[in-house]
Amino acid sequence: MLTQFEQTTGCEDTIRARLRILATTDLHMHILPYDYLSDRPVDGWGLTNTAQLIADARAEEPNTILLDNGDFLHGTAMGDLVVEQYRAASGADGPTLHPMIAAMDHLGYDAATLGNHDFDRGIEVLFDAIEQAEFPVVSANTIVRRAATPLQDATLLPPYTVLNRKITDSTGVERCIRIGVIGFLPPGSLKFGHNSGTAPQIRDIIQTARSFVPYLKARGADIVVALAHSGLGDDTHVEGMENALLPLSRVAGIDAIVGGHSHQVFPEPGASMVGPDGLSDHLNQVPTIVPGFWGSHLGVIDLDLAHDGVRWFVASGRATLRKVTGAEDSGVAPKAPRQFPNWVQQLHESTLNHMRTPIARCTKDLDNYFALVGGDRATRLVQEAMMAHAQQFQADKPGLVLPVLAASAPFKSGGLAGPNYYSSVRAGQMTLRCLSDLYVFPNELVLVRATGAYLKNWLERSASLFNQVLPGERAVALKDDGTPGYLLESVLGLTYKIDLSQPARFTPDGAASGSSGGRIVDLQHKGKPVRDEDEFLLATSDFRACGGGGYPPVPEDRIVAIPPLAIRDVLKGYVQRVGSVDVPADPVWRFAKVAGASVRFKSSPAACISRAHYPWLPIRCVDMCDHQGFAHYEMEL
Template sequence: MSRPAASDAATRARYLDLRILATSDLHMHLLAFDHAAGRAGATTGLAHTATLIRAARDEVQNSILLDNGDFLHGSAMGEAITKNVLDGRRMPRGAHPVVAAMRALDYDAITLGNHDFDHGVDYLGEVLRNAPFAVVASNLTLAPATNAGGPRPLAFTLPFALIDREVTDRMGKPHRLRIGLLGMLPPGSVSGLHNGPFRAETRDIVETARVMVPQLRGLGADIVVVMAHSGIGCDTATPGMENAVVPLAAVPGIDAIVAGHAHQVFPAETGKWVVPVDPVSGRIHGVPVVAPGFWGSHLGVIDLALAARPEGGWRIADAKSCARPVARRDGKNGMVVSVVAPDTGLLALFAPVSAAISRRNGRALGETRCRLHTYFATATPAPALDLVHRAMLWYGQTQIDGLGPDRLPMVASTSPFRAGGIAGPGYFTDIPPGPISLAALDEIYAFPNNLCVLRLTGAELGDWLERAASVYNTILPGGGDQPLISPTTPAYAYESVAGCDYRIDLATPPRHDPLGGLRDPAANRIRGLSIKDVPITSDAEILLLTNSFRVTGGGNYPVPKGDCFIRDVPICVREVIAEFLAATGPYDAAPLACWRFEPVEAARATVLSAPAASTVLQESARTIVTPGAFRDDGFQAFHLEL
């Protein structure tokens, strides 16, 4: 017997659907064009994601749109605009392009990421001054840079937001829905406030949620959504953890989470996930979670089915999440093709800015006689990183008072920002011999991190190198071909150090996990640490040139407490490279870094790189690399003889 129509209508009236749309880690990649590489991009750009946003909205009656932070810095466009504004010129058309884009797409709220502070509080405040959406940062306060009295810490943004939204149920009847929003930054990673009047105080993500979720419920929130600029890491909560989404999902009262920061895509069946993570359903501890990649590569979608409570209000009856990509890989030829066309409205909005930046980026800063690439940057010293190493050491030895060559020995540490990994096979630095343009400089060093100097003991330098070596898998003797690095470990978590010699024993388990958490303090992968053939003792003193992101906790590198931090140089590493090129002439050198892997009997390490890497194999004189198979994801396997 069929159910009466009136009964069906009553059942449908008790339910309504809400779609949460989310972007994360845009890093000012607004257009479907890579200004650093000087070519169109099929896989990234908010202009592509905008098409998905409009389509996803049209599919449902009720939706909200959120951004999960790190929207402001990290592209050639972003840095060109920042430089203009900091030099005293106006924002383009009176509004920053990312705010203009979010206004055009009708964002409801955003949270902040650690890189949004890369050029200080004043600049971020100027960008967001007339933002027509809520800006939420629940675990962030600002305090005076000095501790000599003064005002107490203050919130820089809203600690939470309550959005009262008119929604319709499945019968089309209107209702009021109160949506509570929290926004979380990764503790200890806000690096852009050096030499400014404020310092950032970021509280623990999980503890903040435990306090504030009940507050939102008490203020009448029907559902609570957390915008967590934090990755999907381990399942055990530790104080101040950077990637805290798994224990965050266990906090009672949270209905949905947008993850980010680690540039992950979730749900995703690939990768290794801890037990509470269900990568098929997109739930963690039963809570729907989405991580929408980075640079606009995906649109995060969480669909919530809400059921009316008898006493009033709404509860989650069902949920599902997915990450919709803007591009796919053609299985026949391996080429990346766009799934959607870029949004014509955003293209027209930014056409003048894009043209001006393309002209700016063509200006040459110097010259290289070597091919600067990162195809094997995690497997052997790389020429693109060597330019950074040499520039940092030159600056420390010649441009900083008191750090000259007659003082303590000096080493330099840097990351391969563009080295494949989760970003895909098209994400490598490859600059041919010839002029080094502004665009090429952005490709070599992607972020506006300041140069910093640490005074470390030999033991502390060893710990720094142990953290760097934690990105590598353990390679078992007799195990044949084994992956060097997990596909989900970002290459920028790795640091290459020049100015000292060392070897890495891959057969030994790491001291730290790939995210920097301490796993086994007694583990030692680093062997033969020395400078000019002289072993570095545990109590020796060394100057380490690094950057403000690492010093303030980015990547969870072991910066010792106390007075090891001796200099925060008010100059970006990118500017250091430009000054080095101007002062020393054309770059033409073999890598200064001398690290290598220890032999592992009857084993080879497999590295994933772009197929173009086969054209630079002759450079790897100290590392025997054998080309392997092409993969469906566009990478090619290369095998290192250990």
């Protein structure tokens, strides 16, 4: 019987070899397995844990490369401390390398691309870090000057790299292979308010790939690996789409894809098939991995290669994920492995001391366990701080007299991050850790002149993450597990209802659904209906204002110019001025009644204690702990 190679090549003496591609994505500065927001060690993530998976995978296969798919520089309190304090220090007071770059160098990464959050602290901070990396960082569609074609664009970084490597074939002979690695950043994901310079432009992923991939092949690349900081998305290509892995997989010449950005996991355990090829680990016959986030998974693509006398080509491939395992809440403080620099441990301890600094007190527990059903004191405090800052700014601008609103979302909302990943601040002393727990990203405040029509469209996009529920249906899943809860924006200053019996105007990814109706009803401001032509001053984040998360981007002429300021700094200043924080419990929004219907949703088991904070929510617990550790709740509509 012919082997798979012989069936492909038609020749029994074809030269054969294997190449293993290892990949991480969305590390977000999680070097150590520690949750600084809840101040506890964990075992389910952290690059020091992923490092063991990397070592094991390399030991199994000598022909191996290691890649990263972006969003590695920022996302933890340790990363913030590096930017705010260690970069300001010189000489022996701070590390000469960014800690994540140093960790990646020690693990021997071969190449990486950028994610949108790598720009969160500005281009200067980004380049200070990556210019010292011992591996190339590439991005083909991040441009500083657009030309007639992608190949003629002036790119911020090299669009691709070609790794010249030696691999051992099946007979033990070393042979040369040229591996092209190209990177892509998701359009519409960069923020407005960087601290240095203007944000670069992002060209469409598919348009860029169609130009560069044939070019890479013509330049002698045997295989091409696409590092696409992008989620699976819809199968149909729409120019500028943020999550584009499915259409990218149809670009001829791509041999393997690494995805990310959306914090998804692919291939999913137990999945039977995806797409027309009928393979659970392929997208349109291209082996693909999306290896979670924070180092939770290591992606592994094994390519079986054959040589036709001129170059290597892929005969077949397999894609798998290896999950970091360990008992949550181990209670054991993490230690950096020997291969990591000694000052990683010192930086960890400095971060803990910094985060434990007291700044105010709160009179009530603040949590977002029930954010998906309208009970969310944690996000309410963030919105109050944003609103207060906007009102103060407006008071100094006599010509800017508009009703002030504030929009934010529950960024810590369980999901793939697990049942402990919710914001929870107990009554009593508030520390810097509490503020980071309430608002996890270094987004900047943006003020928008928003019409009533724009706000209703904004809220329709928010309500699109929920499933439709018809009268009489019981225990319908409120949302799909793969749809992140942090897409749920609410707007303080308005009151409204969400009618789940109506079809959503958008898909969960933010694309138009084709439905002409809507779910937002009884939209009011101070008891009066909001008209399409009404104008408001909306405080939001630069990420949302530029269309992040599939929200309608704000036209530049509707942005009010303000000095750059991080929302966490807005929150810190607000609670310090207030001194004693007392957040009201009344809802910003509710679900409209659907006769005889109920919904079922997941949250933390700790949410049971918080039900009393939201007496208007008709909730009961139906399962205290499923196989993932989530509690299940049912609510009457």
